Amino acid sequence: MYRKFRESSPSPSSRPYVKRMAAIAVSLSLLTVPLSASAYAESLKQRAVPYAVAQAAAIQEDQAFRIVALGDSLTVGYEFGMEHQANPIPYGYVERVYEQALFQGFRTEVANYGILGLKTAGLERLVSAAAESRPLTGAEVQTGLPDPRGSDKVAASAAEIRDQLQQADLVILTIGSNDFSPMIELIKSGKSREETDAWINSMLSEFDLSFSAALSSILAINPKAQVVAADLYSPLPNNKLLGVQESDYRYVQEVSAKFRDKLNELSGRYTADGYRVKPAYVGESFINNETKYTTIVASKGKDIHPTQSGYTAMGEAFAKAVWGEVRSAAPRAADNPISVVVGGKEVITPFKPIVKNGRSYLVLRDIADAMGAETSWDASSKTAAIKLGSRQVALTIGSNQMLVDGKPVTIDSPPFLQRSGKEQKTYVPLAVLADGLGYQVVYRAPIKTAFINP
Incomplete structure (x- = not known):
């Protein structure tokens, strides 16, 4: 582990579901995963592979600051239309967190195990298997995943995921988006607020159980990294011309606030025991920037993943939570290449x-x-x-x-x-x-x- 980043760990918790807190950065986002994304995921060359440089073999293990990314299509770094590119290279929030670690002066490595379409229960099964070094198939992680070959590859890497988590200084996740995306259809279908509220409350309870179980498995593997949890963003703009009524816009923002409260509650359980757990408020930057930060307009409503601007906002939220700042290089002159x-x-x-x-x-x-x-x-x-x-x-x-x-x-x-x-x-x-x-x-x-x- 990177000693420079370490702080002394508190004594083990008396809670049955956790001994110590590991570093988890969680972004809960209202997203749907396009089924056509399987072609994109098949072409990913860096999935589940740490970034490497030519001299990586010479890096001593206790010098590297290690980041492990788990979760859904946001962790993959999916952008609308990438499945039509010959050899797309993701540049999402994970890559931006990686860059911020480099800006901090850390010799950094990152391993990305994102799975398109993953839900919280699927994450629970994946990390539970990783804790036991027990390989799975993609279907065993979650049925109906849009990228069966890519998910098979990640699911079969249980022992590797465990090894990476054991060495991790920071674990970052995006999860929950695919659990709650049906909410938008409920709103469009004209369901009453009472019916929609009942569904939301039920899903919040299920999320609490599944995410706590997934978190417990991660903590069992590595109880020592920093914890950062990010709230969700809403992709719906407050624009009647785009078919979004102001009442619906306000309602989705209220639901986002409920997720934020749930995330604060989950984080508070561990903070109360003396662990370093911080929320990263991703959702704030998306408010009134939905058409700029998501592809809801560019895709004509078919997709609501972040644009590059949106992924930048996510990366900045994580960086502020982890390091308290966002670093960047000074503006370069036109004739200065790097x-x-x-x-x-x-x-x-x-x-x-x-x-x-x-x-x-x-x-x-x-x-x-x-x-x-x-x-x-x-x-x-x-x-x-x-x-x-x-x-x-x-x-x-x-x-x-x-x-x-x-x-x-x-x-x-x-x-x-x-x-x-x-x-x-x-x-x-x-x-x-x-x-x-x-x-x-x-x-x-x-x-x-x-x-x-x-």
Whole structure:
């Protein structure tokens, strides 16, 4: 576990359903899952696979900050129309939480086990099986899932899920959306408020039981991570032109408040025992932004998943709950291709990074200072030596070989000299240098930012 993030754990709880609190970030959202999404899920290349970099094998287990994501299509990162893309790569709230962990300076890994169409009872069965390392089929997790092959893959990974949960510092979930999505149809059908209220109250009770059971299984596997729970958002806009009456809009907001109260109640059970449980209020940012944050208009009412703006809002809510802030890189000049963040601090320099042959380079002095490394320069051999702790790297201008602690290592991005005004600057490949010094290097294309973390 990542020691820097740890706080001392309280004594075990006397409650029968939990010994200690693990980190759970839960987003309960009123969503439906399109049946056509199975083609999308089949093409996902990163499902249930931790993000990796080339040097991941060298990462020591006790250094990484690990995130595990469980839940429904929101955890998958589904967007309307993705099933028609040849090879879609999700960029949802999970990926944004991952980026925020990198911004915090954590060497981070994340494993995503989202299942399209998953309900709370299905999550309960999945994590119960994981607690026993007992593989399931998708149908055993939940009948009628829209992506049988994808759900089979996740369900069969019970032992892997258990291993990931045991190492997790943070577990994030979205669940409940598919349980409560029939509410919208009840409203459209003209059911009385009394009938709809009765159904909602019944579902809240069922959710309480299933989610508590799922939570207990997760806590049995790992009782030590941080807990963050997010409320739901409503996708319905207050717009008569879109067929939504103001009375219906207000009613859905009232139901959202009931979910928030239920979530606060569930969180309070554990907080009262001294555990770190915080709500993340996702729903607030969606109010009056429903047409911008969901695809309800773009899909002509066929889908209500978040847009990229919606997933950004979700990610920010989680980040505020976990770290109390949302970080981002400073605005870049038009000719600056990327931002560079080292150990949670952005490298601000008049000498912009250079992208050459798909590799990112930075002035040696800038990156060395950011990492706290010592540098020396041999003018005769045009070799830069960089020392950090017990590790030392030597890079020679134009050479496809570097020395790491005296041992030669072949590289595909040699350093080079470039004039800047009256000065000659040594540009070194970020990934090569950081890897040689034992740092994790992650480049996030959506935000054009390279993260270098110890």
